[in-house]
Amino acid sequence: MRGLWTTARVRSAEERVLAATPPGALMRRAALGVAAVALELLGGGRRVGLLVGSGNNGGDALWAGYYLRKRGVAVFAVLLSPDKAHAEGLAAFRRAGGRVVDRLPPVDLAVDGIVGLSARGPLRPDAAAHVADLDAPVLAVDLPSGIDPDTGAAPGPHVRARATVTFGCLKPVHALADCGEVRLVDLGLGPELGGPDLLELEPEDVGAAWPVPGPESDKYTQGVTGVAAGSATYPGAAVLATGAAVLATSGMVRYAGAAAEAVRARWPEAICTGSITDAGRVQAWVAGPGLGTGLGSEAVLRTVLEAGVPVCADADAITMLANNPDLWDARDPDTPLVLTPHDREYERLAGPVGEDRVAAARRAAEKFRAVVLLKGHVTVVAGPDGRTLVNRARSSWAATAGSGDVLAGVLGSLLAAGLDPVLAAGCAAKVHALAAELAAAGAPIPASALLRALPDAIRAVRSR
Numbered sequence: 001m002r003g004l005w006t007t008a009r010v011r012s013a014e015e016r017v018l019a020a021t022p023p024g025a026l027m028r029r030a031a032l033g034v035a036a037v038a039l040e041l042l043g044g045g046r047r048v049g050l051l052v053g054s055g056n057n058g059g060d061a062l063w064a065g066y067y068l069r070k071r072g073v074a075v076f077a078v079l080l081s082p083d084k085a086h087a088e089g090l091a092a093f094r095r096a097g098g099r100v101v102d103r104l105p106p107v108d109l110a111v112d113g114i115v116g117l118s119a120r121g122p123l124r125p126d127a128a129a130h131v132a133d134l135d136a137p138v139l140a141v142d143l144p145s146g147i148d149p150d151t152g153a154a155p156g157p158h159v160r161a162r163a164t165v166t167f168g169c170l171k172p173v174h175a176l177a178d179c180g181e182v183r184l185v186d187l188g189l190g191p192e193l194g195g196p197d198l199l200e201l202e203p204e205d206v207g208a209a210w211p212v213p214g215p216e217s218d219k220y221t222q223g224v225t226g227v228a229a230g231s232a233t234y235p236g237a238a239v240l241a242t243g244a245a246v247l248a249t250s251g252m253v254r255y256a257g258a259a260a261e262a263v264r265a266r267w268p269e270a271i272c273t274g275s276i277t278d279a280g281r282v283q284a285w286v287a288g289p290g291l292g293t294g295l296g297s298e299a300v301l302r303t304v305l306e307a308g309v310p311v312c313a314d315a316d317a318i319t320m321l322a323n324n325p326d327l328w329d330a331r332d333p334d335t336p337l338v339l340t341p342h343d344r345e346y347e348r349l350a351g352p353v354g355e356d357r358v359a360a361a362r363r364a365a366e367k368f369r370a371v372v373l374l375k376g377h378v379t380v381v382a383g384p385d386g387r388t389l390v391n392r393a394r395s396s397w398a399a400t401a402g403s404g405d406v407l408a409g410v411l412g413s414l415l416a417a418g419l420d421p422v423l424a425a426g427c428a429a430k431v432h433a434l435a436a437e438l439a440a441a442g443a444p445i446p447a448s449a450l451l452r453a454l455p456d457a458i459r460a461v462r463s464r
Ligand SMILES: NC(=O)C1=CN([C@@H]2O[C@H](COP(=O)(O)OP(=O)(O)OC[C@H]3O[C@@H](n4cnc5c(N)ncnc54)[C@H](O)[C@@H]3O)[C@@H](O)[C@H]2O)[C@@H](O)CC1
Pocket: 014, 015, 018, 026, 027, 028, 030, 053, 054, 055, 056, 057, 058, 060, 114, 115, 116, 117, 118, 119, 120, 121, 122, 123, 124, 127, 141, 142, 146, 167
C-alpha cells in the first residue's frame, strides 16, 4: 500500500524536520536526487535546460543544475521571476558555470522547477509558453507544474513529465495525475508525518486480500452473491454482472430478474430465478445494472436494501435512490452499502463532482453513510469513516458500455466473501482496470472481453 500525504501535512512535517537540520541541507538533498535521476534520463545526452520559478521548487532545480555542472553537463536556466529566484541556488548554479538564458536552447532533458507544493491553478502564460516550446523529455521537480498537488486537477496548461522526483513522501498528485515514473527521495520526514491521507493499493495488496478457497471451503463458504440486474430490454447487463461475480470468486451466484433465461444460457453455474422473492439466501447483493427505474425495479431495490446483507448499488439503483429518497429508509443503517456512481450518477445523487474527486467521494460517503466508489480514469473509494483509496487506471480501455456492470459483479462477490467494503471496492477497481488493460493490449475491447480477462487479472495480482 502506498500512502499519500496532502500538502498541509507535508508542510507541517517539513517544518519540524527543517528546524532540526542545517539550513539548506534538505534542499541540497532533494536536488542531489533530482540530479541523479536527470543523469539517468540523459543517457548519452549532455545538455539540460531548467525552467525555474520563484520558490523553493526553483531552488531545487538550480541546485540540481549545480550538481549536473559538477558532472560536466551543460546546463541552461530560464528564470521565470528573476528577482525572486532562489538566491543561494542561483549563486551556486552560476559559480559552477551554469548559464542563465531568456529562452532554452535545444536540450536533451528539461527540468521543471516552475512550481511545487505552493502551486495554485494552471501554468501562468509566460511559464506555459516556455513549456510549450520544449521538445525534450521533462523531469518534474516534486510534481509536474500546473497540476494541483492535492487534487491532481489540471484545468489548463501543465507540464507533461517523463518522470517526477518527489521528496519526503508521495503526495495525492502522484496517484491522481500522470507524473510519469515517480521517484521518492527520503528527507527523513517519516516520523513526523503521521498516517497518510490517502492510500493506493498495490497489486500485491489486492492479491493478498483476494478471497481464495482453502481446504475447508465448500460452495457456500466463499459467500453467495445475489445479482438483481437486467431487464427484458437490457439482459446483457445481467449477463455481464453475473458473469463477473461467477469469475471473481469461487462462491456461488444467484441471479434474480427478468433476464434469467439469458443469464442461464451464458452462465450455467448461476442459480437463476425470475423473481427476487424466490432468490434464496445470499451474503451480498449487487443491484442496478440494466434494472430499469420503474415501480417494479424500485420494489426490487427495496427488497435488496431490506435484506440485511451488504449491497452494491450501481447504475439504475443509484438513479432510483437519487429520484426517490424514500428508498433510503428501506436500508438497515448498520449494513454496508457501496454506491458506484460515475460522474453523472454522482451529480444526480449529490451535486456536481467538481475538480476535487477525493473531496466529492468523501462528501457523498459521509452524507449517505456508505462506501462511495466514484468511477473514472481515477477511481476514488471513500468510506463513511473517512478511509480513502485511489486507483488511477493505466489505460482508458475500460471506458466502454457494460464495463460498469462487470465492476459491480466483481465488487458484489467480494462483499459476499466478507471483505471489508472499502477494501472490496478498492480491490474490485484495481482488478477491473487491470483486466481492461490485459484484454485490450493496445486495441479497443468490448466489456465481454474485459470480463473474460478477469481470471488473468486475478492471477496477475495473486502472483505478486
Ligand atoms: N520545505 C522543504 O523542506 C523543502 C521544500 N522543497 C521544495 O520546495 C517546494 C515548495 O516551495 P515553495 O513553498 O517555496 O513554493 P513553490 O516553489 O511551490 O512555488 C513558488 C511560487 O510559485 C508561484 N506559483 C503558484 N502557482 C503557480 C502557477 N500555477 N504558475 C506559476 N507560478 C505559480 C507562487 O507565487 C508560489 O509562491 C517543494 O515543492 C519542493 O520542491 C525541497 O527543497 C525539499 C525541502
